[in-house]
Amino acid sequence: MGASASRDASGGSATVVVSQKVRAGCGHDYQRWQEKVTRAAETFDGFEGTEVYPPGTDSSNEWVVVFRFGRLDQLTSWLDSERRRSLLMEGEPLFEGPQAQEVLRGGASVRQDTVTAVVSHDVRRGREKDFLHWQSRVLKAQEKFPGFRGSELFQPVDGVQDRWVAMFRFDTRGHLDEWLESDERAKLLKEGRNYFTAYDVRKVPSAFSGWFRFGERAGEEVPPNWKQAMSVVLALYPTVTVLNLTAGHAFGDLGLPGYLGLFFSNCLSVAILTWFLMPLVNRALAFWLTPSRSRTMRVQLTGVGVVLLCWAALITVFGLTTH
Missing domain, CATH: 3.30.70.100 (Alpha-Beta Plaits)
Incomplete structure (x- = not known):
């Protein structure tokens, strides 16, 4: 050691x-x-x-x-x-x-x-x-x-x-x-x-630590990087899509150049992720993200399945509504 x-x-x-x-x-x-x-x-x-x-x-x-x-x-x-x-x-x-x-x-x-x-x-x-x-x-x-x-x-x-x-x-x-x-x-x-x-x-090593609150108490571990990445995508995809459909058009109507509109959209998406969506994802997926609670293969597969189903649902919803 x-x-x-x-x-x-x-x-x-x-x-x-x-x-x-x-x-x-x-x-x-x-x-x-x-x-x-x-x-x-x-x-x-x-x-x-x-x-x-x-x-x-x-x-x-x-x-x-x-x-x-x-x-x-x-x-x-x-x-x-x-x-x-x-x-x-x-x-x-x-x-x-x-x-x-x-x-x-x-x-x-x-x-x-x-x-x-x-x-x-x-x-x-x-x-x-x-x-x-x-x-x-x-x-x-x-x-x-x-x-x-x-x-x-x-x-x-x-x-x-x-x-x-x-x-x-x-x-x-x-x-x-x-x-x-x-x-x-x-x-x-x-x-x-x-x-x-x-x-x-x-x-x-560590990654995405600002969006995950595990590991702050004595003896508590942080989620593996691949779980953090899957969870971030789960929150990031709807955030970016909704902002593109709403704020993106609003910035365009105001006459802002594309690079400025993109900058402000990024600021909004990071704020939404940090203070709203990622805390919700952390709580909802705590059974899978927390290493001490996800020891069995059943829990691991359940967590992955939940995230994949959520991805599929979001893609389906946005695929239907954006058309």
Whole structure:
């Protein structure tokens, strides 16, 4: 598991970001095990919350879990506890590969409307200043790439872990991968081998978070991206169609250029989705969107069927009325 903690004991909160590759076919068992871990963490002083991020669209099968504590000493008390060690031994049959952990101090919490990469480095002894200078060059290169949202560098924590950890954020997974796979980064990594012996990269994905309220309470998970996308289309299609038939004509009658009419229509559609339709969709499909309530195949198929029927009904209604 990989971990990162933010802000030290002198004030603010501490965060541990845990990543773990899970054996194929063990996803549901891992989720149930992770719920036990969260319930155990809740009993420790300073616990503030948990966020669970399922694997992205790639085949890495890597889960990311974020634990938040009030202070660093409270975080380390949980990390070093006998209860946590016992749970790790219990969950070991579900894991693929060894566990890893990085503990960080300082910095902002992970934003759910961005995609974050957590990169840990084993820096060569005596090359720390060269590593810092190299990191500043990496940051300047990142800033030139589309979708870049910021970067933070965390020094080792005495007595906890020896690695340096860089966190950088992009607006989408595509933009993050564009940077990770770029020739410019490859050249920088080749140079960086002079300053560090090894590094690991982990990604913390999220999407459409502003329209989904799951995952705000301790231990609550967010819906998979494909469910979020299906639900957004369910609300977006009638919104855009109705606005085109009403506001679109009204803007045209007012003599507004097409590009301005489209801009105002987009503003209206986003407002309607955010404050009206998406909250309704969240409530109506909560049985399917909430990961903790959609464990069985029957619930999964029912949810997909409901969304598909709604799509078909909307297409039929608008097909008949617009003619």
